[in-house]
Amino acid sequence: MKKFVPVCSVLLLLSLLFSCATSRCKVEKMDDAPKHVLLIGFDGLSSYSLTHGAEMPVFRNLMEEGAYTLENRSVLPSSSAVNWASMFMGAGPELHGYTEWGSSKPDLPSRVLTEHGMFPDIYRLLRNAYPEAELGFVYEWDGMRNLVDTSAINYLKPVALSAKDTKQAVTDVVSYIKEKKPLFCSVIFGEPDGAGHHYGWTSEQYYAMLTHLDLALAEIVKAIDEAGIADETMIILAADHGGTGKGHGGKTMEEMQTTIVFNGKGVRQGFVIPESTMVYDIAGTLAYIFGLERPQVWLARPIKSAFEN
Ligand SMILES: [Zn+2]
Numbered sequence: 001m002k003k004f005v006p007v008c009s010v011l012l013l014l015s016l017l018f019s020c021a022t023s024r025c026k027v028e029k030m031d032d033a034p035k036h037v038l039l040i041g042f043d044g045l046s047s048y049s050l051t052h053g054a055e056m057p058v059f060r061n062l063m064e065e066g067a068y069t070l071e072n073r074s075v076l077p078s079s080s081a082v083n084w085a086s087m088f089m090g091a092g093p094e095l096h097g098y099t100e101w102g103s104s105k106p107d108l109p110s111r112v113l114t115e116h117g118m119f120p121d122i123y124r125l126l127r128n129a130y131p132e133a134e135l136g137f138v139y140e141w142d143g144m145r146n147l148v149d150t151s152a153i154n155y156l157k158p159v160a161l162s163a164k165d166t167k168q169a170v171t172d173v174v175s176y177i178k179e180k181k182p183l184f185c186s187v188i189f190g191e192p193d194g195a196g197h198h199y200g201w202t203s204e205q206y207y208a209m210l211t212h213l214d215l216a217l218a219e220i221v222k223a224i225d226e227a228g229i230a231d232e233t234m235i236i237l238a239a240d241h242g243g244t245g246k247g248h249g250g251k252t253m254e255e256m257q258t259t260i261v262f263n264g265k266g267v268r269q270g271f272v273i274p275e276s277t278m279v280y281d282i283a284g285t286l287a288y289i290f291g292l293e294r295p296q297v298w299l300a301r302p303i304k305s306a307f308e309n
Contacts, residue, residue, distance in 0.1 A: 028302065029291030031309035034234040034265035037289060038177070039186040039282070040220065041087070042213060043080060043141060044193030046201060046242025047071065047257040054207055056214040058221060059261070062235060066263030067271040067306035074241040074279050077101070078248050078255040080193070083240035083279050085147040088121045088186075090283035090298035095119070101249060104146040112297040118149045122283045125292045126184055127152035133183040138173050140190030148186075155180065162191035166215045174223040181229055184286070187220065189213055193243070201243035201254065230264070234289065237261035238282055262306045273306055 047070040050056070050063075074083050075092045079101030082093050093099040096119040097106025110119040118124065126135055127149075136155040137148055140162060150156055155176055163169040173187050192209040199205035217237075224233050239258040241248050248255040260277060262285075284300025287293070294300060 027291060027293045028288055030266060030289045030304075030307055032266055033289050033291070035183070035232040036181060036224075036229050037184045037234045037236065037286065038182075038220070038224065039184070039236045039238065039286075040217065041084070041186065041188040042192065042237070042239045043188070043190050044196045044201075044241060044243050044248065045210070045213075045239035045258065046254055047259045048242055048254045049192075049201070049207065049210060050259055052202075054210045056210050056217075058214045058218045059237060062217075062221070062237060062263040063259070063261045065269050066235075066261050067268045067273055068259060068261040069273040069275075069277055069303075070257065070259050072238075072258050072260045072277045072279065072281075074256045074258060076251065076256075078241040078250060080141070080240050081143055081147060084144060084188070085119075086278075086280040087238065087240065087282045088123065088148050089119050090122070090280050090287070090294065090300035091119070092278075092280060092299060095297055095299070098147065102143055104143060112295065114149070116149055116151050120295045120297065121147075121149050121152075122184075122286050122292075123152040124149040125287060125295075126290060129290065129292050130183060134180045136176055136180070136182045136185035137188075138176070138185065139188045141188070141193075144188055155182070155185070161187065161189045161216060162194075162209070162213060164212075166212070166219060170216050170219045170223075173220055177220070177223045177229075178227045181227055184290070189216070196243040196248070197246055200246050201248075232265055234262060234264040234267060236282065236285075237263075238279075240279065260303070262303075266307050266309065268306060268308055271306065273303060275301075275303060275305055277303055 081103040085098035089096040195209035244254040288302030
């Protein structure tokens with residue numbers, strides 16, 4: 001009998017090791033992940049405009065030389081605050097509680113709160129995992145600052161990103177990238193939403209705004225290059241919702257379908273993402289890139305097919 005004891009001990013040890021391994025397996029991490037991730041968002045940029053001739057050469061180049069989907073879906077209602085919140089918070093309005101276009105706080109109680117009193121978002125996860133990391137959030141629409149845990153962010157800056165003088169508009173972003181080389185930074189343009197509401201989502205002015213925004217995007221891409229971090233950076237392009245007529249919030253695919261683009265370090269090239277994706281999967285993908293455990297309350301899934309590993 002005695003001679004079996006060591007065998008039992010080995011089995012016990014193995015089972016302990018196995019359980020450790022499986023609990024650790026919950027935290028998935030991209031292999032050879034980028035050192036910098038830049039999430040560039042455009043309020044109201046519909047996939048419809050991209051399939052209907054939008055002149056955005058820089059955007060298109062990042063798309064075609066990266067991995068993308070034109071069929072990403074917004075959560076309902078197809079409005080701003082509810083969708084931006086979902087993008088950062090990895091879940092839909094039923095869980096984080098931001099339910100309307102202009103929600104500045106949860107309209108129903110967030111299902112879970114962090115010790116900082118907010119639904120867990122990607123910034124809080126990053127801050128907890130990387131206390132010293134440089135995290136930036138540059139936004140144009142005032143309402144944006146209510147949709148992230150600002151206590152986790154180093155550089156929080158409202159900027160008129162869509163202003164006429166493109167270089168001037170992105171000068172803060174450009175110097176931030178060059179000086180701080182952030183681990184993660186979001187740059188969220190307030191347009192083309194305004195042009196859509198004013199002139200319509202299929203208007204000439206809306207399309208002109210897209211071309212204008214593309215110039216700003218070019219400046220940001222150039223800044224990454226000039227900062228010497230292009231080889232280590234992943235760019236993500238995204239939007240909260242599209243639009244139809246002079247509005248959005250409803251259930252047409254023109255309102256609900258947006259584009260997600262991944263480009264840069266570790267990303268497949270010329271790849272159309274086959275998975276079904278939702279706006280909140282961006283948070284799940286960021287968690288995957290940075291090796292963060294996704295909170296149980298999140299619905300977000302990492303969009304892994306976009307990556308080489
Ligand atoms: Zn709007």
